[in-house]
Each structure stands twice: as C-alpha cells, then as structure tokens.
Amino acid sequence: MSDLKYTQEHEWLRREADGSVTLGITDYAQEQLGDIVFVELPAVGVHLDADTNFVVIESVKAVGEVKLTVGGTVLAVNERLADAPELVNGSPEGDGWLLRVQLDDAALLDKLMDGNAYHAFVQEL
Amino acid sequence: MSAPAESLKHTPLYSLHEELGARLVPFAGYALPVQYRGGIKHEHLATRARAGLFDVSHMGQVVVRGAPAALERLVPSDIAGLALGQQRYTLFTSAQGGVLDDLMVTRFADRLHLVVNAAFKDIDLAHLRAGLPDCEVEPLEDQALLALQGPAAARVLAALAPEAAALAFMKGSATTLDGVPVLVHRCGYTGEDGFEIAMRAEHAERVARRLLANPEVEPCGLGARDSLRLEAGLCLSGADLDANTSPVEAALAWTIARRHRAAPGAAEFPGAARILGELVDGPLRRRVGLRVQGRVPVRAGAELCDADGQACGVVTSGGFGPSLDAPIAMGYVRTALATPGTRLTVAIRNTEHVVEVQALPFVPHRYLAR
Known part of the structure; x- marks a missing residue:
C-alpha cells in the first residue's frame, strides 16, 4: 500500500501508470460511516471543480462526501457500487474504489500523506 | 446537537457499552450507542431473526398516583377502562389538536406507570403536573430500561423470568429476573414480539449481562432501533409527530377512545374539537x-x-x-x-x-x- 496517498478527509489516491488517479475512501472512513447503502458517483467525462463533491456516500445513518482541493475530469467510475455499495465497507482500498480522475494539478499528490503519516494522523483522532 | 462529551449523561450501562465496542453518540442529552461492532444492518437483522437487546434507560419513567381517569384530561385514549396490568399507547395532545409526545401507560392497582420519550421528559413532567394537580406525579430516578426484542425474546426471557415470558401482548407485571426485582411489559418499538424490562440502575448491568450471555441475543444501538421502527411504521415523536400534527393526520385515530367518537360534544381532552372534527371530515x-x-x-x-x-x-x-x-x-x-x-x-x-x-x-x- 506504499503507493497510496491520503488526505485529512480520509480519502486515498493512487497515481496510475497513465498519470490518472484512482481514489476511494479509507478503511477509517468506511468504519466511521457504518453500513454503506448507496454511493452516488458522477458521470464519466464530466469535469468536477475543486472543493465540489465528487461522490456522495450514504450509510444507514449518515451521509458522507468526497471532495478534493483540486478539480479533475472523471475517467471512470466503479459501476459495481450501484448494486453493491457494501464493497466500500468490505474493501475500501480495493474493490470498493470510487472513481478514476485526471486531476487538473497532479502535484496535489505530492502534498498528501503517505501511509505511515496517515496512520499516525488517524491515531491522533 | 453535539453537546460536549463531558456534559452528556450516562445510562447505567455506559461501561458495558464501552466494553462491547459501542460507538457512543449524543442523543437527548445522553451518550448512547448508535451501534456496536457488528454494525446497524447486522443488529437490525439479528433482531428480526433472533433477539436484540437495546438500552433505552434514557426514556422517562413516571408514576402517577390518583384516579386513573384523571389522565384522560391530557390524552384522547380510554385510561379508566384499562384492566389492571394492561398497557396502552397514547398521546399527549395540545389544545390545538397536535401531538406533544407519545407515551405508554399501564394501569396498576395503586398507580399508572408511564414511559415517555427522553427528549420530552421534562416537558411531559411539567405538563402532567400542571394538568393533574390532584395526582401525585413522580419521575422514577436511578432506573434502567432494557428492551429485548425479536422472535427469540420470549424463549430467552423464559429461562430467567418464566412469569414475565408468559405475559400477554401489552401487559405489564412486577416480577423477578435472576433474583432482581423488575417491571416487565410485553411491548416494543421494532414490530417484533418482545419485552421492556425496567429495574433499579444498580441491577442493570447484571441483568444485561445475563441476557447477553444467551447466544441468541445481540446488543443493538439506536441505529437499529430507528431502522426497525421505521420498517414497522412506528412514529418517532418530534419527527413524525409534532405539535402541528393531529392524531388523525398521523394515522393514530385508533388511540381515540370509543366514547369520544360516540359523543364528540362531551369530549374534553385537549384539541378534541379539531381531532374529532377530522374524524368526521377527514384530515x-x-x-x-x-x-x-x-x-x-x-x-x-x-x-x-x-x-x-x-x-x-x-x-x-x-x-x-x-x-x-x-x-x-x-x-x-x-x-x-x-x-x-x-x-x-x-x-x-x-x-x-x-x-x-x-x-x-x-x-x-x-x-x-x-
């Protein structure tokens, strides 16, 4: 998991070979949300502005949002989540990935926490 | 909503909740489990399949001593006609015909036993005292209330309190559970068969542990309590019921005593004019x-x-x-x-x-x- 980067909002990002970025929510985030029953993903091809909600994740009790400080264009979304939103609970950093984007400014990743730093960050919460 | 953690009240099961891995959230001034480790879906389904144990000690228990008919000044239901040990769901209505809160009432030989919602405890107490000056209104302090709900509830309880497990639906009785004095009602908020078990706070952890020792019993939090009652179509006071909403609008007209329908002119419960009018004209x-x-x-x-x-x-x-x-x-x-x-x-x-x-x-x- 050393190739993953993490935000303070409990999202993970992974830079792919083609320069795009796959992202999802962390194990900590899915545990906080509880049983996830619905994931609302954007349409492929749309451009999302910085600080807008990329994704809405609803659990039985709570509503969570995924947003980034830079914008990006949606290249792909995890279609399996439409029928199996619980994948985000079971495998947040694997089969429960959310979407792949082309970030407007990929330098964002360099500013994020690595796995160790994120682990330490979560311990402090 | 999110009061500082230190100002939140604890129920008698607080340390047990922590031990069981509960996620505690503020609710009506109390720190209460929204879920345990298994999660809301698991707890919900366990209650429908077997049995769930819910800590509802935050709810208000109130004893009213006086003529049972006195309470009919505040609710539209027949209270005087309750048999001993019989429980009824009813509503505090406002003068404008809205619902101030919903509650459970049981008639015992010397008193009425009321269970009201945690969020409205103080308001309900003041309302009872103002409306029933001829009665003694006593909130029970240092109490715990546990709800054991689900198709296995009766068989779980039978092993510890056989007398209580034999209660009919909407009946209450004082008995003992594993030697502990308890007041048990056969009722609940999940749509399943089940019981609500009241006892003094100091006995709560022992009783809860005895019930949880049965592998059919799952500890359940407020999350499952809410999803279960929603599936069962049961109202949440303050959300589905409020001071603007009449019992007829709320599809709770069945709580209105027959004699009020027969002689609407004579009815004197708060909001009778609007409520009985809606029975005739439709809401x-x-x-x-x-x-x-x-x-x-x-x-x-x-x-x-x-x-x-x-x-x-x-x-x-x-x-x-x-x-x-x-x-x-x-x-x-x-x-x-x-x-x-x-x-x-x-x-x-x-x-x-x-x-x-x-x-x-x-x-x-x-x-x-x-």
Whole structure:
C-alpha cells in the first residue's frame, strides 16, 4: 500500500501508470460511516471543480462526501457500487474504489500523506 | 446537537457499552450507542431473526398516583377502562389538536406507570403536573430500561423470568429476573414480539449481562432501533409527530377512545374539537409510507411533489430498511395523494427521484397474538 496517498478527509489516491488517479475512501472512513447503502458517483467525462463533491456516500445513518482541493475530469467510475455499495465497507482500498480522475494539478499528490503519516494522523483522532 | 462529551449523561450501562465496542453518540442529552461492532444492518437483522437487546434507560419513567381517569384530561385514549396490568399507547395532545409526545401507560392497582420519550421528559413532567394537580406525579430516578426484542425474546426471557415470558401482548407485571426485582411489559418499538424490562440502575448491568450471555441475543444501538421502527411504521415523536400534527393526520385515530367518537360534544381532552372534527371530515394530510424507486435514501425534511410538480408533502423519517434491502421513508401528503400506489417525486441533491406511497407497516408486525 506504499503507493497510496491520503488526505485529512480520509480519502486515498493512487497515481496510475497513465498519470490518472484512482481514489476511494479509507478503511477509517468506511468504519466511521457504518453500513454503506448507496454511493452516488458522477458521470464519466464530466469535469468536477475543486472543493465540489465528487461522490456522495450514504450509510444507514449518515451521509458522507468526497471532495478534493483540486478539480479533475472523471475517467471512470466503479459501476459495481450501484448494486453493491457494501464493497466500500468490505474493501475500501480495493474493490470498493470510487472513481478514476485526471486531476487538473497532479502535484496535489505530492502534498498528501503517505501511509505511515496517515496512520499516525488517524491515531491522533 | 453535539453537546460536549463531558456534559452528556450516562445510562447505567455506559461501561458495558464501552466494553462491547459501542460507538457512543449524543442523543437527548445522553451518550448512547448508535451501534456496536457488528454494525446497524447486522443488529437490525439479528433482531428480526433472533433477539436484540437495546438500552433505552434514557426514556422517562413516571408514576402517577390518583384516579386513573384523571389522565384522560391530557390524552384522547380510554385510561379508566384499562384492566389492571394492561398497557396502552397514547398521546399527549395540545389544545390545538397536535401531538406533544407519545407515551405508554399501564394501569396498576395503586398507580399508572408511564414511559415517555427522553427528549420530552421534562416537558411531559411539567405538563402532567400542571394538568393533574390532584395526582401525585413522580419521575422514577436511578432506573434502567432494557428492551429485548425479536422472535427469540420470549424463549430467552423464559429461562430467567418464566412469569414475565408468559405475559400477554401489552401487559405489564412486577416480577423477578435472576433474583432482581423488575417491571416487565410485553411491548416494543421494532414490530417484533418482545419485552421492556425496567429495574433499579444498580441491577442493570447484571441483568444485561445475563441476557447477553444467551447466544441468541445481540446488543443493538439506536441505529437499529430507528431502522426497525421505521420498517414497522412506528412514529418517532418530534419527527413524525409534532405539535402541528393531529392524531388523525398521523394515522393514530385508533388511540381515540370509543366514547369520544360516540359523543364528540362531551369530549374534553385537549384539541378534541379539531381531532374529532377530522374524524368526521377527514384530515387535510395523512401519514404514509414511501418506497423509493432505486437505492438512494430519502432523508427527513425532503419535500414531496405531485405529478404536476407541486409541493404536496414532506418526508418526516427516512433511511434504509435492512430487512427490505431498500430505502424507505415516512411522511405526510395531501389526503388525496395518500392512496397506496400513488407516485410522487422528491428532489435529492438536485436530481428528481420517484417515490411510491405504500401502506404501513413496511414489514408486518409479529407481535404475540392475543
């Protein structure tokens, strides 16, 4: 998991070979949300502005949002989540990935926490 | 809503909740489990399949001593006609015919035993004292209340309190559980058979541990309590019931005593004119179940629109029904639109979704047959 980067909002990002970025929510985030029953993903091809909600994740009790400080264009979304939103609970950093984007400014990743730093960050919460 | 943790009250089971890995959240001034390690869906389904144990010690227990008929000054139900040990669901109505709170009342030989909602405890107490100056109104302090709910509840309880396990639905009795003095009612808030067990605070942890020692019993939090009652079509006071909403609008007209229907002119409970008038003329709006097409949950506060796009109602409770594996909601719509099968729309994050009016409950009640 050393190739993953993490935000303070409990999202993970992974830079792919083609320069795009796959992202999802962390194990900590899915545990906080509880049983996830619905994931609302954007349409492929749309451009999302910085600080807008990329994704809405609803659990039985709570509503969570995924947003980034830079914008990006949606290249792909995890279609399996439409029928199996619980994948985000079971495998947040694997089969429960959310979407792949082309970030407007990929330098964002360099500013994020690595796995160790994120682990330490979560311990402090 | 999120009061500082140190100002929150603890129930007698606080340390047990922590030991069991509960996620504690503020609710009506108390730190209470929203869920344990298994999660809300697991707890919900365990209650429908076997039994769930809920800490509802935050609810208010009040003893009223005096003529049972006195309480009829504040509620529309028949209280004087209750047999000893019989429990009834009723409502504190306002002078304008709205619902101030819902409650359970049991008649015992020397008193009425009331259970009111935690969030309205102080308001209800003041209301009782003002309305019943000829009665003694005593809130029970240092009490715990546990709800054991589900098809296995009776068999679980039978091993520890056989007398209580033999109670009929909506009956209450003082007995002992594993040697502990308890007041047990056969009732609940899940749509399942089950019991509510009241006892002094110092016995609560021992009783809870004895019940949880049975492998059929799952500790359950407020999350499952809410999803279970929503599937069962049961109202949450303050959400589905409020001071603007009449019992008739809320589809709770069955709580109104027969004699009030027979002689509406003589009825003196608060709001009788509006409430009994609505029985005859029909209410302007009505509480209904709402089934969402698709998987997106519709939450409380969402506005409902009719086929012409005109606002026609509001969602008062909404979430996910684990037993149905689908989002469900309750709300109020204009009476003409309250027929099951009527299609309405709701906007969620700027996208229109279709909801269909559905008869309540979503999941059939499985109370013990009388």
